[in-house]
Amino acid sequence: MSKQSFLTNQFLIAMPTLGDPNFHETVTWIWAHNAEGAAGVVINRPMEITLGEVFSQLDLEVTAPEAASQTVFAGGPVQQQRGFVVHRPIGEWQGTMQVADDIGITSSQDIVAAMAQGKGPEESLFALGCAGWGAGQLEEEFAANAWLTTAADASLLFDTPPAERWRAAARLIGIDINMISGDAGHA
Numbered sequence: 001m002s003k004q005s006f007l008t009n010q011f012l013i014a015m016p017t018l019g020d021p022n023f024h025e026t027v028t029w030i031w032a033h034n035a036e037g038a039a040g041v042v043i044n045r046p047m048e049i050t051l052g053e054v055f056s057q058l059d060l061e062v063t064a065p066e067a068a069s070q071t072v073f074a075g076g077p078v079q080q081q082r083g084f085v086v087h088r089p090i091g092e093w094q095g096t097m098q099v100a101d102d103i104g105i106t107s108s109q110d111i112v113a114a115m116a117q118g119k120g121p122e123e124s125l126f127a128l129g130c131a132g133w134g135a136g137q138l139e140e141e142f143a144a145n146a147w148l149t150t151a152a153d154a155s156l157l158f159d160t161p162p163a164e165r166w167r168a169a170a171r172l173i174g175i176d177i178n179m180i181s182g183d184a185g186h187a
Contacts, residue, residue: 007033007138009100011156012040013148013169016180022077027169028131029086029152031097031105038133041075041084041105043125043157044165051126054083055116058109064118071162075127084130085111087121088154103154123158148173 012028023042030040052068062068075084085106090098094108114120133141141147150173160168170177 007038007149009103009152010149011043011152011169011172012138013150013166013177015146015148016177018146023131023146025166027156027165028076029157031086031099033138035135037135038138040131041073041086041125041127042131043073043086043127044162045074046071046162047074047128051115054112054126054128058112060113060116062116064116064120067115067118067120070115070124070126073125073127073162075129076131078130078132080129082107082129083112084127085115085121085124086127086157087111087124088158089121091121100152103152103157123154125157148175 007030010030010033012030014023014026016025018024026042027044028040028042030038032039049072050068051070051072052062054072055062055068087104087106088102090096090102090104091106091111093106093111093114096104096106096111098104111120112126115124148170150169153172156165156168156172167177
């Protein structure tokens with residue numbers, strides 16, 4: 001894959017036939033993709049816990065009840081005990097990786113503490129765990145017709161209800177995901 005085709009700051013949209021339970025009907029935001037592999041966060045799998053429960057586990061004082069009520073997402077099958085915050089603006093937190101002009105990802109505790117105090121980023125998505133692919137693995141999955149891809153869209157990432165994100169991501173590229181066949185054609 002050429003450098004121009006790397007998928008950083010793209011959405012991976014699971015094809016309807018993708019049977020892996022970790023990724024069935026998911027949208028994954030890719031924060032890094034290069035010759036060594038790829039990493040991302042599933043953005044449409046809400047868990048039955050809130051960020052307030054994470055604050056409690058970390059013994060953080062909460063002065064921002066709106067942050068405490070935020071949904072936590074199952075970000076993927078890798079490092080499921082680690083938190084990942086997708087956010088904008090970029091801010092000044094430890095270990096923030098800038099992915100787009102105004103969107104970053106941070107996994108350090110200082111951003112979580114700031115969120116508990118109402119001093120976190122203006123928009124955020126908190127996930128436990130992430131998705132990862134080794135060198136060439138994601139490319140093989142594309143060849144197997146497992147994914148669609150499109151440029152990431154901040155409104156879908158932060159504003160669209162989670163249950164609508166899979167279909168909405170496909171609509172970004174003009175596709176009704178319910179009308180797609182899982183059969184791949186090869187010449």
